[in-house]
Amino acid sequence: MAKSFSSTLSVLFSLRTVPVLTLMVFLLPVLAGLFSTIFPAFGYLPAIGQVSFTTAAWTQLFAHPALPNALLTSVSSGIIATLLSLILSLTFVAAWQGTNSFKRARQLLAPILAIPHSALAIGLAFLIAPSGWITRTISPWATGWERPPDIAVIHDEWGLSLILGLMIKETPYLLLMIVAALDQSQAKQRLKLAKTLGYHPVSAWIKGVLPVIYKQIRLPIYAVLAFSLSVVDIALILGPTTPPTLSILVLRWFNDPDLSYRTIAAAGALLQLGVVVGVIFLWWATEKAVSRLTRRWLANGKRSFAETPVRIFSRISLNSIFVLFFGSLLVIVFWSFTRRWQYPDFLPSVWSIQSWDRNINNLLWSSSATLIIGLISSLIAVILVIACLENEKRRKKSAGTGALWLVYLPLMIPQVSFLFGVQVLTIKAGIDATWLAMIWGHLLFVLPYVFLSLTDPYRQHDDRYIKVALSMGVSPTRAFWRIRLPMLLRPLLFALAIGFAVSVAQYLPTLFIGGGRFSTLTTEAVNLSASGNRRIIAVYALLQALLPLLCFATALALPNVIFRNRRTLREH
Structure with a gap:
């Protein structure tokens, strides 16, 4: 089973289309979402009975006070x-x-x-x-x-x-x-x-x-x-x-x-x-x-x-x-541990975990959804980026400035400009408000940040270690698993942590693609921010902040544990 997986991965790395396929994962939905937003902007939205192109929406928009x-x-x-x-x-x-x-x-x-x-x-x-x-x-x-x-x-x-x-x-x-x-x-x-x-x-x-x-x-x-x-x-x-x-x-x-x-x-x-x-x-x-x-x-x-x-x-x-x-x-x-904090007291007069206790069920559900979506989307992003960068290594050719522009493209297009179109596409595909749609929606924004954080460490990794292994008869796939990945464990975990933090922060993708059926810590915190209950708002905001920090702490500590007997790898 392991050999079959390794040979499949080796074939994947040898494909020159890996970077193109990876770009398609997050660029095609963005471009398709833009086009699906253009049609309603010019009056074509069959879902509400408008099947002819007009500029009435623009007239109403510019007339809005x-x-x-x-x-x-x-x-x-x-x-x-x-x-x-x-x-x-x-x-x-x-x-x-x-x-x-x-x-x-x-x-x-x-x-x-x-x-x-x-x-x-x-x-x-x-x-x-x-x-x-x-x-x-x-x-x-x-x-x-x-x-x-x-x-x-x-x-x-x-x-x-x-x-x-x-x-x-x-x-x-x-x-x-x-x-x-x-x-x-x-x-x-x-x-x-x-x-x-x-x-x-x-x-x-x-x-x-x-x-x-x-x-x-x-x-x-x-x-x-x-x-x-x-x-x-x-x-x-x-x-x-x-x-x-x-x-x-x-x-x-x-x-x-x-x-x-x-x-x-x-x-x-x-x-x-x-x-x-x-x-x-x-x-x-x-x-x-x-x-x-x-x-x-x-x-x-x-x-x-x-x-x-x-x-x-x-x-x-x-x-x-x-x-x-x-x-x-x-x-x-x-505020998350406050029961009474009257103005102008410098500190709360009564401390309590009441806000946590009363919202424990909602917190568990929101935290679970945040963790599942964030970890899976980040892991997929890391795998795709590794595939692209390993393909570069084996072809001995790095992507140029044009590829970097493509990576930054989703970050420079306003989310509100294409997420409505992406929502329409997921409805037509029958995957709206599903885990698949949610993970894919977060992947659109996670993947560029993972690529940017992992590119330099991966490209700067010394290939002489791999060449020595190859000269001793080790296959490229085995050298990848036994040499390159262990030596790059710290930047890989750091990229995973960055991807998770980006996923946790996503508000609009969860709101549009989730269709109101998914509540993450971010959507709950932002929605509650309009209320006057600072205690509950603080509970969600604190948990929302703690999850990425714990992920970064794990990324920093785990290599030290795994390589506790290998000082050079701990410091790599």
Whole structure:
């Protein structure tokens, strides 16, 4: 049985079509979903009796009174959050690369990225609300507030809390992408050379390193920009409500009991896609303009560039993000075990597990669904990615930039723009609201992140170990199982943990493809966020945050246990 499986896997690895088949798994549903959204947007939706193409939906969409402000809020919050996150991550690396502060910040990236967006947004809402923990910390002794101030901090009309929530999640991600780009390039040599020529650290990094690595982080920046412009879960928890952002407005139309709103929602979904494409093009054009305008400055020979202000700004800003992140997690823990916490008490006056006990059945069901969908979709993604990368190794040819664009494509297309179409396709195929559809729907987003996290370790693995095994008569398949996989166990488990964290965070795919029959911790947490019961919201948010953290902890600890007698493999 094992030999049959190994030979089948060996044949699979030898197929040149493996990368194409893998791309089809997650690209075809996205493209088909887009086309299935286009038809209703132009009036063709037989399910509600509309069988002729019209532009009535677009007329109604542009006539809607909430659309202008929704567009303005979406575009402004998305661009500002991405720009601030990029500036903060770049300035921190420029000012602190190679220092102990940089190493400590790098170690904190994994737990921050593991926490789902909605869990963080809920904790941030508990932290910065008028009756939140920050206000309790300074009241009444510093503010005189015996009651919560009447200030619209959460759901503010300017989207400031939404921008803050996006920054807390996006800055660590961009920081991680910059660090990865530094490891792949000649950044250290260029930085050292610039410093030997008398350039101060910040100026040396901006002039000598940034122009080289920016091309490598361009796609992650576009993905962050697309996410910020079309985010749903964070916008539901922190964003403005009257009117909401464009993505929330479209979601409301999709969920409206009046089925005629489906065509308007489809038109709005395409408009959301157009907004993302337009803003990304605007960002690209700005890149080109900045590149031309700064050429003379890059070569002017000035050795310093606001060294002290940049160091102070980046240090304070990043520390503030870390404080807000861990404060958000801590306040979730407090609320989940609280029975009484009156304002302005700094800590709860009565602790209890009552909220956990009363919701134990729903928690077990939601946790089970989250685990099943997340683990299976992540495992499938890891297997497919391994197949693609092993195929590259055996063909001695790596995928080019075009393949990378295809991988990022689902991350740059707004979910609301194609998930309605995917829902229609699953209904026609008779698999709507099934485990198969749910796992496939999550796989669309899990697979790109698994590919991005596993590509570099796999490609950088030293092939000389395999060559030695082959020279001793070991088959390629046996060498793969006995040498390559054990040596890559740590990055494989880490990629699995990343895939699981991505799956746990999926809100819209579960909502659309699940048809309301599947409740995960994320859907429950986001849906409960509109209620006033902070205790129950905190229970779901805490459990939602704990599962990915446990998965990452397992990924870090398991290789040490398995290879406890092999020091080199433990450190590999």
